[in-house]
Amino acid sequence: MRISLKIWRQDGPADDGRMVDYRLEEVSEDSSFLEMLDLLNEQLIDKGEEPVAFDSDCREGICGMCGVVINGEAHGPERTTTCQLHMRSFDDGDEIIIEPWRADPFPVIKDLCVDRSSFDRIIQSGGFISANTGSAPDAHATPVPKEDADRAFMAAECIGCGACVAACPNASAMLFMGSKVTHLGELPQGQPEREARVLQMTAQHDLEGFGGCTNLGECSRACPKGIPLNVISQLNADYRRAGYGGRD
Amino acid sequence: MTDTVTRNDELIDGIYREGAPITDTKAPGGDIADKWTTRKFEAALVNPANRRKLSVIIVGTGLAGASAGATLGEAGYKVKSFCYQDSPRRAHSIAAQGGINAAKNYKGDGDSVHRLFYDTVKGGDYRSRETNVYRLAEVSADIIDQCVAQGVPFAREYGGLLDNRSFGGVQVSRTFYARGQTGQQLLIGAYQALERQIAAGTVEMFARHEMLELVVVDGKARGIIARDMVTGEVETHLADAVVLASGGYGNVFFLSTNAMGCNVTASWRAHRKGAYFGNPCYTQIHPTCIPQTGEHQSKLTLMSESLRNDGRIWVPKNAEDCDKDPREIGEDDRDYYLERIYPGFGNLVPRDIASRQAKNMCDEGRGVGPAVDGVRRGVYLDFADAIERLGEDAVRSKYGNLFDMYQQITGENPYQVPMRIYPAVHYTMGGLWVDYDLQSSIPGLFVTGEANFSDHGANRLGASALMQGLADGYFVLPNTIRDYLAKGPFTKITEDDPAVAEAVQGVQDRIEKFLSIDGTRSVDSYHKALGKIMWEKCGMERTEEGLREAIEEIRALRTDFWSNVRVLGSAEGLNQSLEKAGRVADFLELGELMCIDALHRNESCGGHFRAESQTEDGEALRHDDEYAYVAAWEWGGDDEAPVLHKEDLVYDFIELKQRSYK
Numbered sequence: 005m006r007i008s009l010k011i012w013r014q015d016g017p018a019d020d021g022r023m024v025d026y027r028l029e030e031v032s033e034d035s036s037f038l039e040m041l042d043l044l045n046e047q048l049i050d051k052g053e054e055p056v057a058f059d060s061d062c063r064e065g066i067c068g069m070c071g072v073v074i075n076g077e078a079h080g081p082e083r084t085t086t087c088q089l090h091m092r093s094f095d096d097g098d099e100i101i102i103e104p105w106r107a108d109p110f111p112v113i114k115d116l117c118v119d120r121s122s123f124d125r126i127i128q129s130g131g132f133i134s135a136n137t138g139s140a141p142d143a144h145a146t147p148v149p150k151e152d153a154d155r156a157f158m159a160a161e162c163i164g165c166g167a168c169v170a171a172c173p174n175a176s177a178m179l180f181m182g183s184k185v186t187h188l189g190e191l192p193q194g195q196p197e198r199e200a201r202v203l204q205m206t207a208q209h210d211l212e213g214f215g216g217c218t219n220l221g222e223c224s225r226a227c228p229k230g231i232p233l234n235v236i237s238q239l240n241a242d243y244r245r246a247g248y249g250g251r252d
Numbered sequence: 253m254t255d256t257v258t259r260n261d262e263l264i265d266g267i268y269r270e271g272a273p274i275t276d277t278k279a280p281g282g283d284i285a286d287k288w289t290t291r292k293f294e295a296a297l298v299n300p301a302n303r304r305k306l307s308v309i310i311v312g313t314g315l316a317g318a319s320a321g322a323t324l325g326e327a328g329y330k331v332k333s334f335c336y337q338d339s340p341r342r343a344h345s346i347a348a349q350g351g352i353n354a355a356k357n358y359k360g361d362g363d364s365v366h367r368l369f370y371d372t373v374k375g376g377d378y379r380s381r382e383t384n385v386y387r388l389a390e391v392s393a394d395i396i397d398q399c400v401a402q403g404v405p406f407a408r409e410y411g412g413l414l415d416n417r418s419f420g421g422v423q424v425s426r427t428f429y430a431r432g433q434t435g436q437q438l439l440i441g442a443y444q445a446l447e448r449q450i451a452a453g454t455v456e457m458f459a460r461h462e463m464l465e466l467v468v469v470d471g472k473a474r475g476i477i478a479r480d481m482v483t484g485e486v487e488t489h490l491a492d493a494v495v496l497a498s499g500g501y502g503n504v505f506f507l508s509t510n511a512m513g514c515n516v517t518a519s520w521r522a523h524r525k526g527a528y529f530g531n532p533c534y535t536q537i538h539p540t541c542i543p544q545t546g547e548h549q550s551k552l553t554l555m556s557e558s559l560r561n562d563g564r565i566w567v568p569k570n571a572e573d574c575d576k577d578p579r580e581i582g583e584d585d586r587d588y589y590l591e592r593i594y595p596g597f598g599n600l601v602p603r604d605i606a607s608r609q610a611k612n613m614c615d616e617g618r619g620v621g622p623a624v625d626g627v628r629r630g631v632y633l634d635f636a637d638a639i640e641r642l643g644e645d646a647v648r649s650k651y652g653n654l655f656d657m658y659q660q661i662t663g664e665n666p667y668q669v670p671m672r673i674y675p676a677v678h679y680t681m682g683g684l685w686v687d688y689d690l691q692s693s694i695p696g697l698f699v700t701g702e703a704n705f706s707d708h709g710a711n712r713l714g715a716s717a718l719m720q721g722l723a724d725g726y727f728v729l730p731n732t733i734r735d736y737l738a739k740g741p742f743t744k745i746t747e748d749d750p751a752v753a754e755a756v757q758g759v760q761d762r763i764e765k766f767l768s769i770d771g772t773r774s775v776d777s778y779h780k781a782l783g784k785i786m787w788e789k790c791g792m793e794r795t796e797e798g799l800r801e802a803i804e805e806i807r808a809l810r811t812d813f814w815s816n817v818r819v820l821g822s823a824e825g826l827n828q829s830l831e832k833a834g835r836v837a838d839f840l841e842l843g844e845l846m847c848i849d850a851l852h853r854n855e856s857c858g859g860h861f862r863a864e865s866q867t868e869d870g871e872a873l874r875h876d877d878e879y880a881y882v883a884a885w886e887w888g889g890d891d892e893a894p895v896l897h898k899e900d901l902v903y904d905f906i907e908l909k910q911r912s913y914k
Contacts, residue, residue, distance in 0.1 A: 034546060034662075038550065042548070042550055046776065049774045049829070055828065055829060061513050062512075066346050090660070113826055119338070119482075128451040133403045135445075137319075137323040137398060137445075138323075138727075143356070143396045143414055144413055146400075148412050149408075150408045153406070157405035160430075187403065193401055193403050
């Protein structure tokens, strides 16, 4: 395949960025999107130009490290991670525009790499169950209804890639937060801290500069794991209950 | 023990020297069932008020590192945690699919600590250390309790209790799982526990940091030199003890199921500073991965082993049929070679055997799929019979997510066309040598998880890697490291200390060197060349001739690398080529040691198959009289032969047997 590329290049956090044009010949349609970028980088190195910086690690769709905006869509045209997108999803001669995640709480480090440490700080603020090592009762001490365990698992599939934020016009991280609140809130072990968790995480979310949710659903559509919008309903419900007194 | 360097200067086989054997692994005496209790009791305690004065550096945030960081933070020690990824949640433990073993015996099917211990030693082909493996089995049940308390959403039955499945050919159901994403769920649990400690101020997190050197002062590990991958700054971090939980080294093969960033640098820098490397040649090659499609390929993807329960593996009988549509090849022209050679176990033979036979078929010219470098490397895994027998819906409900993943990657529909699979490097059983306390041969340096060598012998059983990572991090290390820390706080050292300054200078010189070579070849091109040598000559089947060639080829490649690599950009700021250069430079040294280890071990065991050592039927043949030992290699110096220290494996509780799967 022959491909034209327009890629965001930015030397560092404080520098201005720009779109740069590249052309690639002989791209295999069996190669993954990131392998296409590997090929570009090998050619750039041959020419003595600095390769394009982009993040990736597992390249099997589970670590959440990769993620770029491709032709205006987070992770590109398929509902999957950037690393699992393959070139056969494009046509010979296509122009592909590649940009980093765009959101104030995800500042660009270089080229297509962004800083998502704001997600870690949201988890630090309450996205856990306090259970010190060695203090746990037998795993069978508390049965969990299968439906609850399955829903907790569905929400826990979030890979923390940030596509939801990149896709949202408000740069809201409420799908990310809702998936954690739902994961832990569905389980009996998560109940003691349920209210504090949602209040603290929401406060941190706002402090980081993420926007509010206006129910557009772009986040869920872009989510490579298909986390449904109703985790945000759960988040809102928990927040309301906790905010209006809840248990005392 | 480890400090007795009575080196025999004679070069053996032209490639290595032999040093003093290791005679004490620090395991306490007594019955195997009592050893861990004894050790925990005898390990000194640290007063809670003193813990905050004691500092520990942990490199890596996978299951073994994140769990250790959280647990030591909860106990009140001052922890610094490092990972090269942008968040600790991304470590490659996250990609583990199948499950985690634990001797809970919830199914009442006769499981026990002793049975899990026995299965693990046998599965490792009798090349692991009994005492460590028993302890692993002993703490396994506590792991499940801990994870459930953290909110890990394991699969459950309708009654609300945890579900189990059987795995990897054992006869009991002891594997706990969370669909095909068990590693992800366990890691998120450990990550959240770690983040909780970061918020509590007991753990300081350094993401996008890479350890580039170990600091050893007065013979003790006292810190690391790390590079901030965003600013490029070379930083010194000092502590009372250092823990490496930095994973395995499968990426020495370039193509593997590891993540792109997985590397040996942390372990290798420690090895060069005196930490012995145990059994480097023991690598696991997993039979069911998606084959390579071309030179562009950057990694290989595992398909769960469970597919072999219903899929039938075959290649064409005649090489001329290999480019035909498989559906047009008649039943009589197909060779279901595993069913033919192993009528007893058929498609369910262990991983190493299934892998080696696939290679044999392709070497005979009967492989299928696209040719890479002129050879078709793939065999069919065919579900046509299963679909006819069970119906497509039943197959979809069992394997749907795997079939989808296969289609995503290959663009082929496995419900209609047989899957193509080929073995790929998946796990490394070898790693830094540790004693019963998980302490390396450098005092104060501890090694956990895949980075150490200790529990899996020459072959790891399915669902055991997650168990070991969490056992080490949650339950073993926190109990053994306190015995060491109780002797501290150690003499205060500063960044002016000559040993620290030398370590910093070494790191800076190396970075400077990479950037100044200004050659013509990219780092990746060297990595691929190394991977090819390793895969061809130190992969599924090894011969003396091939290994000797590989050693020469790696040496030549390394020399060329240091004179002709091209690393653009600068040391300041993010520079991914520079990061890769450091990792590949270390792989180029490790690869040689792996070949030396494989060459010296003239027997076949587990994942290490020496063509010279096989039974009449072509099966792996161990030589217990000569090789029932751990090969712990000491760094000999640049361009010097490494020094072998043997730790004899003593089996007091399990009888050694030869495996058979006919």
